[in-house]
Amino acid sequence: MSEKTSSWKRTCFSVEITKESLGKTVTLAGWVQKRRDHGGVIFVDLRDRKGIVQVVFNPDSGGDVMKCAHDLRSEYVISVTGTVGLRPEGTLNPALKTGEIEVTASSLTVLNACAPLPFVVEDDTDVSEELRLKYRYLDLRRPSLRSNLVLRHRVAQVARNFLSDEGFIEVETPMLTKSTPEGARDFLVPSRLNGGDFYALPQSPQLFKQILMIAGLEKYFQVVRCFRDEDLRADRQPEFTQIDAEMSFVESDDVIAVMESLVEALFKEAGISATAPFNRLTYDEAISRFGLDAPDTRFAMELVDVGSIVAGSGFKVFAAVVAGGGVVKTIRVPGGAKLSRKDIDELTAVAATYGAKGLAWVKFTPDGWQSPIAKFLSDSEKSAIATVTGAGEGDLLLFVADSLDVAATALGRLRLFIGKKLEIIPEDTFNFVWVTDFPMFGYDETAKRFTAVHHPFTSPLDEDLPLLETEPMKVRSKAYDLVLNGVEIGGGSIRIHDPGVQSRIFTLLGISEEEAGQRFGFLLEALKYGTPPHGGIAFGLDRILAIMTGAESIRDVIAFPKTQKAVCLMTEAPSRVDNAQLQELSLRGLRKKD
């Protein structure tokens, strides 16, 4: 196809060519980003993994080479040998790292052609994600996506190096493991050798890492895939990656201290400064001030409780909720009085999504209170509300009266919604906060039983141990989450290392001794044999990278992600299998073969 005067093997990458290479002969290999054919001279932007450089073909290159260059198309794979030269004055391209130089080709080898593309391989493409996922290999050629993968690699390396330097041992734990019905839905794997039995893919290596502590590893870590068969979101994939760690002979503060340094190191790799120690909030504080257990602390607009002010109010809706044990909370939207009725309707709809039955509002206008509820409130109530919220002219107050859970969630979400809409959340700010002292238990109204908020192996606070049997809902745990800009990026706890306490927790969760034995017998057994106090944490690598890269979805930091229906559009997994395969696994297909 062209003269073979030299090998097609690359001598350097595009971006390695500098002005110091002037006059040198180089061989480049890569993809044709763009061809600009002027007839007598042809420019080709050659892209390799590291960047782009302009290659020039002119009649001096030889007739064959010109003809061959003329036939080049986007994404052809080529090798070019040529001489590095300065670009003529006035033809520099400041947009390119290599914009001052160019390579004048003396030979060209087409290593492979490329079929017409389903979409243009460029960062500034607005092609649908559906198509991008189907042709993921083309999508990944785009520099922005590739740089996400590169950063992911670097961050994972930093994690490994850091933890290794801190004395953590990376241990691989099984991917084929035991199903534990607690928690998320398991992905099941049928066992051929034990027909009718199933493995589960791990939701996390939780039990294994605890057992590694019992085994005396003292410090364990793993960059590990986890699987949960639940519905997907922008920040949730059925398989995702955790930086998982566990330590022995530690309390919460010990884990937090090491992990803060790790997080500093990870974010430094992305050019983001995270300065430890990070702020801390208890769960109760987080809920009461921000409404959510993953508070976005980049902006204020905190929740204010006005329950005591309106407890005896003429506004029966408020008074009744307080009398019934509920709360009345409000947020002040600075300058929010300019919002239209339609805007407020929208906010009401948002609040309704999270279960709020209504959204009361007050606009502070030059003429005083403008509000559907103003007439029900006394002057002293109004002034108390203004004082406690700090509301002044131009502001808007939004109230939700409901159970603590609903009111906090609705206003907490509303706070985020308004923060985004009014663009009052500062960008390029990274606010880390530890949320601690989570409640041990939640209550499942439908199943009429207690559930573990974190997981059943989380240790209660020592001082709350006596409340286990008397007031379980008041028991707090030694759990901690790391929250960044309103996103939970990690969470962990000090574990129970006392089999007696572990049994009490199982009893409370309504897990019988027999059941506990079936599900976690190996752990309960192991706990008897000299278990050190231990605890750990796991970070969501995908979420961390999404924040670092500004990605809207973790799909943009995962090489081969799945769609919302958990389908890989490239491989078309999941798919049907042969009946023969099923039979071998003692399974029967439920769907007819079409």
Next chain:
RNA sequence: GGGGCCGUAGUUAAGUUGGUUAUAACGCUGGCCUGUCAAGCCAGAGGGCGCGGGUUCGAGUCCCGUCGGCCCCGCCA
């Protein structure tokens, strides 16, 4: 399980109150062109509107169903 948005050439979109041969840009194909980098100029090909029903004289346009993508609620110890 539920709510919302979307689906028209290869791609991204426009398609008035349902009305002749469905538009545009980019891309693609061919030609011209020695300094472009959103190259330029000329010519050209390409879809029957995700799929299936229905209403109608007539359906991208209305109705029903279905498939797919995205966002969210539930779910995610």
